Amino acid sequence: MTERTSVYRIFWRLPLILWQGAFFVVPVAFLAVMTFWLVKNYRMEPDFILTNWEKTLGRGVFWDAYWLTLWRAALAAVIATAIAFPAAYTLAFRMSERTRRFALFCLIVPFFTSFLVRAYAWQVILAEGGPVNAVLGSIGLGPYVMLNSGFGAMVGYLTLVLPLVVIFQTWGLSAIDRNLIEAAWNLGATPLRTLVRVILPAARTGIFVGAIFAFILTFGDFVSPFYLGGSKPPTLSILIIDTTKSGQQWPRAAVVSMMMILTLFLTSAAALRIAYRGRG
Amino acid sequence: MTQNRLHLSRRTLLQGAASAALATPMINRAWASDPVQINMLAWYGHAEPDIVAEFEAANNVKFVPKYYAGGDNMLALISQSPPGTYDLILSDAEFVQQLNAAGYIEQMDASLYPFDDFYPEFQKFPGHWTDDTLWSVMVRYGLLGVSYNTDALTREEAMSYNAYWNPKVTGKVGHFDWHLPSLGQMSLLNGNKSPSPFDIDEAAWEAVKEKTLSLKPQIGGYFDYGGTFSNLKNGEMLAMVGIGDWITGVLRKDGAKVDSVIPEEGGIQWTESYSIGKGTSKTEIVNKFINYMLSPAGQVKSIQMAAYPGLSPTKSGWKAIQDANPDEAKRSGLIEGADNDPIKLFKEGRVFYRDTPKQQTLEDWNDFWSEYKSA
Numbered sequence: 001m002t003e004r005t006s007v008y009r010i011f012w013r014l015p016l017i018l019w020q021g022a023f024f025v026v027p028v029a030f031l032a033v034m035t036f037w038l039v040k041n042y043r044m045e046p047d048f049i050l051t052n053w054e055k056t057l058g059r060g061v062f063w064d065a066y067w068l069t070l071w072r073a074a075l076a077a078v079i080a081t082a083i084a085f086p087a088a089y090t091l092a093f094r095m096s097e098r099t100r101r102f103a104l105f106c107l108i109v110p111f112f113t114s115f116l117v118r119a120y121a122w123q124v125i126l127a128e129g130g131p132v133n134a135v136l137g138s139i140g141l142g143p144y145v146m147l148n149s150g151f152g153a154m155v156g157y158l159t160l161v162l163p164l165v166v167i168f169q170t171w172g173l174s175a176i177d178r179n180l181i182e183a184a185w186n187l188g189a190t191p192l193r194t195l196v197r198v199i200l201p202a203a204r205t206g207i208f209v210g211a212i213f214a215f216i217l218t219f220g221d222f223v224s225p226f227y228l229g230g231s232k233p234p235t236l237s238i239l240i241i242d243t244t245k246s247g248q249q250w251p252r253a254a255v256v257s258m259m260m261i262l263t264l265f266l267t268s269a270a271a272l273r274i275a276y277r278g279r280g
Numbered sequence: 281m282t283q284n285r286l287h288l289s290r291r292t293l294l295q296g297a298a299s300a301a302l303a304t305p306m307i308n309r310a311w312a313s314d315p316v317q318i319n320m321l322a323w324y325g326h327a328e329p330d331i332v333a334e335f336e337a338a339n340n341v342k343f344v345p346k347y348y349a350g351g352d353n354m355l356a357l358i359s360q361s362p363p364g365t366y367d368l369i370l371s372d373a374e375f376v377q378q379l380n381a382a383g384y385i386e387q388m389d390a391s392l393y394p395f396d397d398f399y400p401e402f403q404k405f406p407g408h409w410t411d412d413t414l415w416s417v418m419v420r421y422g423l424l425g426v427s428y429n430t431d432a433l434t435r436e437e438a439m440s441y442n443a444y445w446n447p448k449v450t451g452k453v454g455h456f457d458w459h460l461p462s463l464g465q466m467s468l469l470n471g472n473k474s475p476s477p478f479d480i481d482e483a484a485w486e487a488v489k490e491k492t493l494s495l496k497p498q499i500g501g502y503f504d505y506g507g508t509f510s511n512l513k514n515g516e517m518l519a520m521v522g523i524g525d526w527i528t529g530v531l532r533k534d535g536a537k538v539d540s541v542i543p544e545e546g547g548i549q550w551t552e553s554y555s556i557g558k559g560t561s562k563t564e565i566v567n568k569f570i571n572y573m574l575s576p577a578g579q580v581k582s583i584q585m586a587a588y589p590g591l592s593p594t595k596s597g598w599k600a601i602q603d604a605n606p607d608e609a610k611r612s613g614l615i616e617g618a619d620n621d622p623i624k625l626f627k628e629g630r631v632f633y634r635d636t637p638k639q640q641t642l643e644d645w646n647d648f649w650s651e652y653k654s655a
Contacts, residue, residue, distance in 0.1 A: 042352070043359045064654045123510055127516050129515055234654050238653075242649070245646075
């Protein structure tokens with residue numbers, strides 16, 4: 001019986017194991033090996049040198065880009081989480097099932113178009129002569145520099161992640177047992193106290209998972225900092241492009257990628273641990 | 281009977297017409313053999329219909345392009361492909377010797393090309409030859425200088441690279457995100473002309489770095505091809521380092537208020553040249569195409585290429601564009617003695633050939649470029 005159960009379990013787990021092996025473990029292992037390779041006449045040659053790690057991690061440019069990317073990703077995750085919550089709360093508690101389904105569909109619609117196209121649309125909107133500055137100008141404000149700045153990049157990040165964060169939070173909030181909220185009210189808790197002591201802890205998993213996704217997607221995003229932030233200053237994704245563009249230094253770009261993977265792995269693991277703490 | 285015959289005839293006619301219509305593609309295929317495929321590695325635009333459609337139709341060939349952006353990108357693509365992958369390679373002149381050193385291109389027979397028709401400045405162009413052996417043939421070139429928004433700067437103000445430091449464009453100066461043209465311009469501003477802005481010693485290199493870093497407060501962003509277009513067009517950037525008429529010429533056709541000038545300190549020449557890919561079996565048709573592009577008709581197409589304009593290295597090309605499109609000839613200076621006549625600029629010693637760094641490595645320049653971007 002135990003043997004049959006074991007075979008049964010392995011059978012159902014096999015697709016995931018094969019998928020992760022073929023499309024995650026093998027490529028990452030290859031990337032790790034590549035970090036020790038040599039580039040000669042624009043061609044990579046298998047080798048075992050530490051130069052790529054030394055040259056990449058020994059440069060201030062890398063660490064500037066690293067901390068900037070980390071900061072922007074964390075900020076985007078926090079802002080997206082904060083902005084998404086009222087919307088998710090309204091969707092979960094104030095709307096009918098039918099309206100909620102329609103609203104969630106509307107949140108998915110932006111993903112029907114390429115993110116690059118949406119970024120180009122933002123270029124027009126945020127330009128100094130664009131509609132936002134035109135509206136602000138009509139009330140005597142501006143013009144403000146929004147494109148090719150950190151603000152522009154942040155607009156791009158939020159365009160990318162906000163709908164996803166709202167969806168995750170809505171799922172998290174919708175799963176809360178309404179009896180708990182009613183019990184809090186019956187026991188005399190104020191709306192704010194109910195929110196802080198009952199709703200937020202109960203929806204913690206959805207909120208954290210949404211924030212993690214926001215962090216992961218913005219940490220690796222190239223389009224927002226390049227097309228809306230003007231590459232100024234460069235993030236890690238832009239540094240990868242720069243590194244490969246000149247001299248075809250793919251091994252050094254692989255070092256940057258490995259550092260990104262490591263960072264995402266550690267932060268995601270920590271965030272998931274917090275999200276699921278006490279849930280068994 | 282007559283009716284019957286008529287009815288039959290109509291049906292037969294319709295059936296015949298339908299059969300003919302259905303069979304036509306087969307007949308066409310039977311008549312003409314499949315077109316010969318020419319694999320081209322090039323900057324964007326060189327295998328688009330405005331350039332190659334006529335030649336394809338006349339010679340039953342089909343160009344299959346692989347486009348790249350930048351010489352490094354080109355070298356990477358070719359180094360990762362087996363020999364014979366590309367029949368025709370369009371390269372920036374400064375990368376031809378690297379293609380040659382790596383064995384990616386075939387030696388060319390100089391007698392097959394109309395060098396007599398070339399302006400003397402281009403007949404034995406540096407980088408295309410090793411002694412008397414030819415490796416590449418120039419098909420077009422262009423000049424990089426100060427590109428600016430005509431509402432923000434006057435032509436006189438733009439006549440020096442110091443225009444980038446003009447308070448009128450603070451925060452609105454963009455870089456085409458490639459270190460060679462931008463740092464080459466900074467080198468020219470520092471007076472590094474002999475032998476070349478790219479052949480500078482360590483002291484001059486340090487000075488170029490310092491000068492470049494001083495421009496940082498003026499910079500609004502670093503852009504690729506598309507970003508350069510859109511930011512100049514929408515006025516987000518009022519001056520752009522490292523480009524020239526190849527961008528502003530296209531934008532001006534769209535009505536954008538931008539222009540490019542060759543400043544007093546000098547301009548930088550970009551050059552696009554055809555080489556024959558090592559191991560190709562299509563040398564004959566490739567040579568025919570190169571000659572077609574060097575013919576007056578080919579040069580008229582090249583000068584007016586939809587993706588980005590270029591200048592002609594041949595005398596007959598100048599004559600042809602003057603006849604075919606006098607306005608374009610005037611705009612691009614392809615008229616002997618005109619103010620913007622590129623040959624006149626060469627003779628005045630105001631144009632310098634874009635090159636790879638001679639006394640530093642490409643990596644040195646690129647590393648500094650990354651540092652500058654994050655400064």
